[in-house]
Amino acid sequence: MKDHCRGKMIMTTNTTPSIDLNQHDDQRHAFLDSIDTLIFDCDGVLWLDHHVIPGACEALAKFRSMGKKIKFVTNNSTMTRHQFLVKIQSFGIECSIDEIYGSAYGTALYLKSIQFNKKIFMIGEAGLENELRDAGYSPIKFNTDHTVSGISNAQNIEIERDIGAVIVGMDTSLTYSKCVYAHKAITQIPGCMFIATNTDHSYPVRDGTLPGAGSIVTMIQSSTSKAPIIVGKPETLLMDVIIKNEGLDRSRTLMVGDRLNTDILFGINSGTKTLLVLTGISNKQSIIEENIIPHFILNTIADLI
Numbered sequence: 412m413k414d415h416c417r418g419k420m421i422m423t424t425n426t427t428p429s430i431d432l433n434q435h436d437d438q439r440h441a442f443l444d445s446i447d448t449l450i451f452d453c454d455g456v457l458w459l460d461h462h463v464i465p466g467a468c469e470a471l472a473k474f475r476s477m478g479k480k481i482k483f484v485t486n487n488s489t490m491t492r493h494q495f496l497v498k499i500q501s502f503g504i505e506c507s508i509d510e511i512y513g514s515a516y517g518t519a520l521y522l523k524s525i526q527f528n529k530k531i532f533m534i535g536e537a538g539l540e541n542e543l544r545d546a547g548y549s550p551i552k553f554n555t556d557h558t559v560s561g562i563s564n565a566q567n568i569e570i571e572r573d574i575g576a577v578i579v580g581m582d583t584s585l586t587y588s589k590c591v592y593a594h595k596a597i598t599q600i601p602g603c604m605f606i607a608t609n610t611d612h613s614y615p616v617r618d619g620t621l622p623g624a625g626s627i628v629t630m631i632q633s634s635t636s637k638a639p640i641i642v643g644k645p646e647t648l649l650m651d652v653i654i655k656n657e658g659l660d661r662s663r664t665l666m667v668g669d670r671l672n673t674d675i676l677f678g679i680n681s682g683t684k685t686l687l688v689l690t691g692i693s694n695k696q697s698i699i700e701e702n703i704i705p706h707f708i709l710n711t712i713a714d715l716i
């Protein structure tokens with residue numbers, strides 16, 4: 412596993428112009444022959460809001476019939492893989508639990524890969540907690556009943572002294588007291604790691620956005636002046652975990668996504684091939700504006716078959 416760039420966007424660039432598969436029918440067959448594994452971002456690729464992208468189920472079934480491996484990735488740390496499995500299947504998409512990699516599960520796999528065996532303090536929700544528990548850890552959470560107000564009370568918050576990692580993910584019950592606990596552990600315990608499940612600053616909802624996990628991470632990063640180890644897209648750690656766990660060949664792996672600065676950058680940074688589909692956030696103009704160039708472009712995943 413690579414040494415991870417703490418808190419820095421790696422920004423490996425692909426300078427080769429994208430191949431627009433919409434205009435090259437003849438290249439799609441050869442393209443699929445060059446791929447063993449397809450890793451999918453979900454929202455904007457397989458479904459949008461509450462509706463499956465037309466033809467997505469059939470496309471995935473076709474890839475399976477061709478012997479391709481399918482994986483699903485999500486930066487969302489609030490859901491366990493089981494919850495995500497239920498969501499994927501609710502769209503009529505065939506899926507099994509071992510095909511799902513979320514940032515919470517990725518965090519747990521990362522900790523196991525480094526033989527981490529100390530105590531964990533977490534800012535996060537049940538999804539993160541359950542994945543850590545399934546991996547054999549018993550994360551400490553700050554009991555919201557113990558939330559205090561006033562600086563003198565905050566400075567008296569006692570922390571356990573043998574914590575080895577603070578993990579920060581999306582937490583809709585975030586309090587100042589939780590942040591004090593995390594801050595104290597990171598700044599007062601020598602060698603305490605700071606791990607972020609993901610750094611999505613906003614969380615997309617029906618009528619706009621809400622603060623995301625990345626906003627919480629930024630707060631702790633700012634107060635402690637310590638950069639986190641980041642698990643989720645577009646950093647490479649989650650892909651490294653998938654590649655290692657599944658024994659994949661990066662050159663024959665395709666990252667499929669709808670967002671350039673997370674999905675496509677994730678693939679480029681990780682050394683896989685990348686396919687931008689135009690059913691979600693980014694469009695062709697975004698490629699010019701963001702200067703993140705996918706290897707391939709296609710209107711919709713259904714068009715690949």
Ligand SMILES: [Mg+2]
Nearest residue numbers: 452454455669
């Ligand atoms: Mg997406």
